[in-house]
Amino acid sequence: MAERRATTTGMLAGTGSTNGGTHAPGRTAERPPSIADVARFAGVSLQTVSRVVNDHPSVRDITRSRVLAAIEQLGYRPNPAARALASGRSKTLGVVALGTNYYGPASTLLGIEAAAQAHGYFVSVAAVHNLDRQSVRQALRRLTSQSVEGLAVIAPYTSAHEVVSSLPRGFPAVVVEGNPNGHVPVVSVDQALGARLATEHLLAQGRGEVFHVAGPDNWLDAQLRTEAWMGVLREAGLTVNPPIVGDWTARSGYEAGQLLAQVPNARAIFAANDPMALGLLLALQERGRRVPDDVAVVGFDDTPESAFFLPPLTTVRQDFERAGQVAVQVLMEQLAGTGTPDQQLIPPTLVVRQSTVPTAS
Amino acid sequence: MAERRATTTGMLAGTGSTNGGTHAPGRTAERPPSIADVARFAGVSLQTVSRVVNDHPSVRDITRSRVLAAIEQLGYRPNPAARALASGRSKTLGVVALGTNYYGPASTLLGIEAAAQAHGYFVSVAAVHNLDRQSVRQALRRLTSQSVEGLAVIAPYTSAHEVVSSLPRGFPAVVVEGNPNGHVPVVSVDQALGARLATEHLLAQGRGEVFHVAGPDNWLDAQLRTEAWMGVLREAGLTVNPPIVGDWTARSGYEAGQLLAQVPNARAIFAANDPMALGLLLALQERGRRVPDDVAVVGFDDTPESAFFLPPLTTVRQDFERAGQVAVQVLMEQLAGTGTPDQQLIPPTLVVRQSTVPTAS
DNA sequence: GTATTTGATGAGAGCGCTAACATCCCTACC
DNA sequence: GGTAGGGATGTTAGCGCTCTCATCAAATAC
Numbered sequence: 001m002a003e004r005r006a007t008t009t010g011m012l013a014g015t016g017s018t019n020g021g022t023h024a025p026g027r028t029a030e031r032p033p034s035i036a037d038v039a040r041f042a043g044v045s046l047q048t049v050s051r052v053v054n055d056h057p058s059v060r061d062i063t064r065s066r067v068l069a070a071i072e073q074l075g076y077r078p079n080p081a082a083r084a085l086a087s088g089r090s091k092t093l094g095v096v097a098l099g100t101n102y103y104g105p106a107s108t109l110l111g112i113e114a115a116a117q118a119h120g121y122f123v124s125v126a127a128v129h130n131l132d133r134q135s136v137r138q139a140l141r142r143l144t145s146q147s148v149e150g151l152a153v154i155a156p157y158t159s160a161h162e163v164v165s166s167l168p169r170g171f172p173a174v175v176v177e178g179n180p181n182g183h184v185p186v187v188s189v190d191q192a193l194g195a196r197l198a199t200e201h202l203l204a205q206g207r208g209e210v211f212h213v214a215g216p217d218n219w220l221d222a223q224l225r226t227e228a229w230m231g232v233l234r235e236a237g238l239t240v241n242p243p244i245v246g247d248w249t250a251r252s253g254y255e256a257g258q259l260l261a262q263v264p265n266a267r268a269i270f271a272a273n274d275p276m277a278l279g280l281l282l283a284l285q286e287r288g289r290r291v292p293d294d295v296a297v298v299g300f301d302d303t304p305e306s307a308f309f310l311p312p313l314t315t316v317r318q319d320f321e322r323a324g325q326v327a328v329q330v331l332m333e334q335l336a337g338t339g340t341p342d343q344q345l346i347p348p349t350l351v352v353r354q355s356t357v358p359t360a361s
Numbered sequence: 362m363a364e365r366r367a368t369t370t371g372m373l374a375g376t377g378s379t380n381g382g383t384h385a386p387g388r389t390a391e392r393p394p395s396i397a398d399v400a401r402f403a404g405v406s407l408q409t410v411s412r413v414v415n416d417h418p419s420v421r422d423i424t425r426s427r428v429l430a431a432i433e434q435l436g437y438r439p440n441p442a443a444r445a446l447a448s449g450r451s452k453t454l455g456v457v458a459l460g461t462n463y464y465g466p467a468s469t470l471l472g473i474e475a476a477a478q479a480h481g482y483f484v485s486v487a488a489v490h491n492l493d494r495q496s497v498r499q500a501l502r503r504l505t506s507q508s509v510e511g512l513a514v515i516a517p518y519t520s521a522h523e524v525v526s527s528l529p530r531g532f533p534a535v536v537v538e539g540n541p542n543g544h545v546p547v548v549s550v551d552q553a554l555g556a557r558l559a560t561e562h563l564l565a566q567g568r569g570e571v572f573h574v575a576g577p578d579n580w581l582d583a584q585l586r587t588e589a590w591m592g593v594l595r596e597a598g599l600t601v602n603p604p605i606v607g608d609w610t611a612r613s614g615y616e617a618g619q620l621l622a623q624v625p626n627a628r629a630i631f632a633a634n635d636p637m638a639l640g641l642l643l644a645l646q647e648r649g650r651r652v653p654d655d656v657a658v659v660g661f662d663d664t665p666e667s668a669f670f671l672p673p674l675t676t677v678r679q680d681f682e683r684a685g686q687v688a689v690q691v692l693m694e695q696l697a698g699t700g701t702p703d704q705q706l707i708p709p710t711l712v713v714r715q716s717t718v719p720t721a722s
Numbered sequence: 723g724t725a726t727t728t729g730a731t732g733a734g735a736g737c738g739c740t741a742a743c744a745t746c747c748c749t750a751c752c
Numbered sequence: 753g754g755t756a757g758g759g760a761t762g763t764t765a766g767c768g769c770t771c772t773c774a775t776c777a778a779a780t781a782c
Contacts, residue, residue: 034738035739035740036739044761044762045761045762045763046738046739047740047741047761047762047763048760050740051760053739057759058758058761059760059761060760060761063760077505077506078506079446079508079739080506080507080508081445081508081738082442082738082739082767083738083739083740084442084767085440085442085446085738085739085740085767085769086738086741086766087739087741088767090442099475100471101464101471106467110462110488113458113460113486113488114460114488114490117487117503122487122503122507123485123486124453124483125474125485126474126483126484127471127474127475129475142478144438145438145439145441146441249665250665250666250668251668251669253669275666275669278666278669278670282669282670285671304610304636305636305639305666307612308612308614308636308640308643309639309643310643395767395768395769397768405731406731406732407732407768407770408731408732408733408770408771409730409731411769411771412730414769418729419728419729420731421730421731424730424731439768439769440767440769442767442768442769443737443767443769443770444769444770445769446738446739446767446768446769446770447736447737447769447770447771448737448770449737449770
């Protein structure tokens, strides 16, 4: 019964009496066309328009093209809020990202976004600026209070883990760069393998024991790299000097380098990421220790710049983009109801450059 | 007209009669409590619950606390889709970001996210992976087909500009790191000032004309830096050698360095970003040109690593976080209907390190 | 003491869309 | 030729929330 609009210019007469009025603010602006407008314009039912928009098969071609023409004509675009409300599907994934511009996490975020886009999904981001449990919990809450269909948590730091496992069981979620924990699948680069590759490569140079500049304790990646480094040394029957713990920054690498430059038998150093390796290079060379002649240095990450450090850095390449891609894949499978493996490990590779082997030239 | 519900386990008694039945898929899962459930539980009307949730002033304290208790008890959380549909407000900002992990754009994205979060807004990201007009247009369309209330476009590359100006006039939007163009306000770091600071600093070293390794042509920042550099040289009455055009990567800086190492009077070089400066440093020093003794180098960005280059890099610091913050501020003002200035320029600062001045020590 | 304002609450409609069901019409089959 | 089957379309009822307006009580004014 009775229309209830007639608010827009150009649809005056004939639109019935019980206007009922819209209550949304900004009435003055022309209300965008709704599915009903399209239906009226095309002379079909509301439902038919919906079918066309959603690519439902059973619509005759003639009808379909008429509707499409109407859509084009009116400039109709479906209202995602209405769609989400009616269907329960928002086509949006939530991502808990890091508030810092670290190479790995930032790349992962981009990888996830790209993959989500490829699957027709939107990405809503909540960045965590402090790595305490509280902040992570809040970010998670922020996102789940959105209508996200699934959640990807970039969680290389330990405090994220238990928070993630507090997610309602059955809610589609994936942890990227995190601990295999409880019921949430995990996608990550194989840190142990990477550290192993780095350490073994240094060992193979015959420079004796390998020193380690580690990442911060509360990062899982740091822990795994340290453990693997330690494991390799133990297997080789070598002394395991306690690692120098940095904080991922070049500065902390520099400080570690100041210390290590004074250690005569520190002739092979594995830094847990590239920026720390950079700081290390600076400190060592400022103190007259030549790289790679006196000391060999390996990093981790293969940031685009590391090939142009002085000297170019041997490092472990992580394919973050791929990690993001796999993470979205895992989410999609959960949304589709297909079972997924518990953990996906992405193998890193060693990139050998001049910080460990003297120039050929 | 017959019921069509009662399919779910466990939503039998207690949930009242006018349950309203869901038709969404996944019925088996318990439907989350709605505002109606809370209202019933608290013995108030639906509307009162809404008022409590939205902090409407005219609710008695007693009522409010009763409702809050019910909310707590039932674990109620407002459904954002329904809210967006009914109110027209989604509390979400769209951000057109870059699909690449460049320091500036990535930092800006984080800055925007942080600021949006502080304003209680969500951020939906669409990354652009190719910088052609087509991709940008698509990203824009993706976001506007979402229910975003406003749009921030990180647009340091030129193709973004005209696309942005195709936005419906009056739609809240802001361009970050872009051209002042038409009706969309712009927030950006003052590139000209930054390049000026860099060039003048080099000039002050008394090393004669300043060479420039520029960013790619299709980047506005690159253009502005090149122009400003040129301007300073002209004012000083010096020769303006054509800039070597790079692509922001350390590799391109390295290649530029290979060329410039052969130019005897290239004793002062301004690189348009830090990674290119890094490549430059490597190439120069590989060829025996000492920095800063033989050649002085200035970068642009002040990435966290540049302080640990070999030698530490003199560079121009851009406060991207602040840019993001201001951008969100501008959006908020538009949403509030307050007028905003057309362009906000954020001044950069010069950070002097050893790549231009010999070590004091 | 009655009229008026103010504050607190409730009722009802509607936001734009989709799911389920109901029709309708055309073809296929015996 | 009648009936079953199936594709195309229409009808209806929500999804969960907010808006406007109405109501009613308490507080204030005259």
